[in-house]
Amino acid sequence: MNISAPFIKRPVGTSLLAAGVLVIGMICYFLLGVAPLPNLEFPAIFVQASVPGADARNMANTVAAPLERHLGQISGIDTLNSFSSEGSSFIVMLFNVGTNVDNKARDVQAAINAAAPDLPSSLRVPPIYRKANPNNAPVLILALTGTTQPLSQLYNYADTTLSPRISQIPGVAQVDINGGATPAVRVDLNLRTMAAMGLTGDQVRNALVAANVIEPMGYLSDGDTQLAINANTSMTQPDQFANAIVAVRDGVPVRLKDIAHVYSGQQDQYQAAWYNGQRAILLMIRKQADANVIAIVDKVRALLPQLTPDCPPGSS
Numbered sequence: 001m002n003i004s005a006p007f008i009k010r011p012v013g014t015s016l017l018a019a020g021v022l023v024i025g026m027i028c029y030f031l032l033g034v035a036p037l038p039n040l041e042f043p044a045i046f047v048q049a050s051v052p053g054a055d056a057r058n059m060a061n062t063v064a065a066p067l068e069r070h071l072g073q074i075s076g077i078d079t080l081n082s083f084s085s086e087g088s089s090f091i092v093m094l095f096n097v098g099t100n101v102d103n104k105a106r107d108v109q110a111a112i113n114a115a116a117p118d119l120p121s122s123l124r125v126p127p128i129y130r131k132a133n134p135n136n137a138p139v140l141i142l143a144l145t146g147t148t149q150p151l152s153q154l155y156n157y158a159d160t161t162l163s164p165r166i167s168q169i170p171g172v173a174q175v176d177i178n179g180g181a182t183p184a185v186r187v188d189l190n191l192r193t194m195a196a197m198g199l200t201g202d203q204v205r206n207a208l209v210a211a212n213v214i215e216p217m218g219y220l221s222d223g224d225t226q227l228a229i230n231a232n233t234s235m236t237q238p239d240q241f242a243n244a245i246v247a248v249r250d251g252v253p254v255r256l257k258d259i260a261h262v263y264s265g266q267q268d269q270y271q272a273a274w275y276n277g278q279r280a281i282l283l284m285i286r287k288q289a290d291a292n293v294i295a296i297v298d299k300v301r302a303l304l305p306q307l308t309p310d311c312p313p314g315s316s
Contacts, residue, residue, distance in 0.1 A: 042094075042132040043094065043095035043096065043097065043098070043099040043101050043104075043132075044092065044093065044094050044095065044101075044131070044132035045093045045095075045101065045104060045105060045108050045129055045130070045131055045132065046090065046091065046092055046093075046129060046130050046131075046132065047067060047071065047090075047091040047093070047108065047112065047127050047128070047129045048088065048089070048090050048091075048127065048128055048129075048130075049063050049064075049067065049088070049089045049119075049123060049126075049127035049128075050087055050088050050089075050123075050125065051063060051087055051088075051120065051122050051123050052087050053087060054086070054087055054122070055086055056084045056085050056086055057084075059084040059085070059086075059087070059088065059089045060082070060084040060089065062119070062120045063084070063089045063119060063120065063123065063127075064082040064084050064089040064091060066115045066118035066119055067082075067089070067091055067111075067112070067115050067119075067127060068080060068082055068091065069115070069118075070111040070112070070114050070115040070118075071091065071093060071108065071111045071112075071115075073111065074093075074104065074107045074108065074111060075107075076095045076096050076099045076104065077093055077094070077095055077096075078094045078095055078096050079092075079093075079094045080092070080093050080094075093108070101131050101132075102131075105129065105131060108129050109129065112126065112127050112129065115127075136286060137286070138176075138284040138285055138286050139285055139286065139287050139293045139296055139297060140285045140296070140297050140300055141282055141283065141284055141285070142162070142282070142283040142285070142300075142304075143273075143275035143280045143281070143282055143283075144157070144158055144162070144280060144281040144282075144283070144311075145275055145276075145278045145279070145280045145281075146312060147278075148313060149312045149313065151179075151180045151266070151279055151281065152180070152183045152266065153312055154180065154281045154312065155177065155179075155180035155182070155183075155266075155281050156183075157310075157311065157312055158177050158180075158281045158283060159177055159182070161307070161310060162175075162283060162307060163175045163177060163283065165303065165307060166283065166285060166300060166303065169296065169299045169300060169303065170291075170299075171287055171288050171291030171292065171295065171296045171299075172285060172286070172287060172288070172291075172296060172300075173286050173287055173288040173289075173291070174285075174286045175283055175284070175285055175286070176283070176284040176286070177281060177282070177283055177284075178271065178273055178281075178282045178283075178284060179271065179272060179273025179274075179279070179280055179281045179282045180266060180271065180272075180273075180281050182266065182267045183264065183265075183266060183267075184264075184265060184266060184267040185235075185236075185237070185238050185241050185262065185263075185264060185265070186262070186263055186264070186265035186269070187204075187208075187241065187256065187260045187261070187262050188260055188261040188262075188263075189201060189204065189259060189260045190259050190260060190261070193258070193259045194259050197247070197249055197254060197259065198249075199246070199247055199254070199259065203246070203247065204246050204247075204256070204259070204260075207244070207245070207246035207247065208241070208244060208246065208256070211235065211244045211245070212234055212235050212244075238262045238263055238264050239262075241256055241262050242255065242256050242257035242262040243255055243256070243257065244256045246259070285300060
């Protein structure tokens with residue numbers, strides 16, 4: 001039987017069939033999703049533990065080492081590495097290709113629980129783990145710089161305006177802000193002066209917490225209705241904290257400014273970012289697992305001209 005014979009005998013029908021297949025193919029081509037990278041899942045799990053104030057050597061010896069001993073007993077591990085720095089230890093576990101990461105995550109949690117007795121008591125929060133997710137990598141990074149505005153104002157604009165607007169774009173999972181931190185009142189204690197007065201850091205901290213409590217001052221009631229009496233006594237400015245009484249010595253009140261330097265700053269003074277040699281605030285845009293990278297980038301670029309008029313003067 002000659003398969004080509006029916007098509008040769010009916011050239012018009014053959015031409016229409018070919019044209020129909022071509023049209024359907026073109027329609028399907030434009031409906032295909034376009035992404036620079038496929039969705040992948042790496043068999044890797046990260047474990048992180050933090051002890052504020054501990055140096056890298058102590059973190060490696062007292063935190064990373066016990067965790068490595070218990071995590072190393074999990075089957076299927078290809079490589080196990082740890083990195084320790086001041087106040088933090090980070091452990092990376094790479095499993096053999098084809099390993100079910102969800103099953104290994106349960107083994108990791110069991111190993112962390114087994115290592116708990118060997119960890120220092122200063123570890124207030126148990127170690128946490130997370131599975132590797134390529135979708136966590138930012139698909140677009142925006143930099144906000146300013147020549148006349150302080151970083152605190154740029155951060156506030158990014159946090160209150162840019163981040164919420166960008167988060168509303170379909171397919172955007174998260175917008176992280178780096179390079180700055182929320183404004184805060186910073187207190188640098190003078191340890192020599194505190195030692196001379198017999199004060200400790202915990203005493204100062206407890207005094208500040210007690211002086212900055214927000215609670216009703218009292219209640220008014222007529223038997224049927226009850227009203228709470230509130231007073232705005234919370235401290236928000238450096239001079240308010242500086243005049244706070246933290247102790248009494250020989251009948252004389254000791255104010256915070258007597259034992260510390262109080263000033264305005266940011267919550268994390270060690271967080272910074274630069275763009276073209278200028279201090280900047282960075283917005284890290286991450287996509288949802290099933291979202292299209294190119295479509296998200298195009299939508300963000302289209303939104304930027306609408307946000308430009310609201311930028312603080314001198315920023316870009």
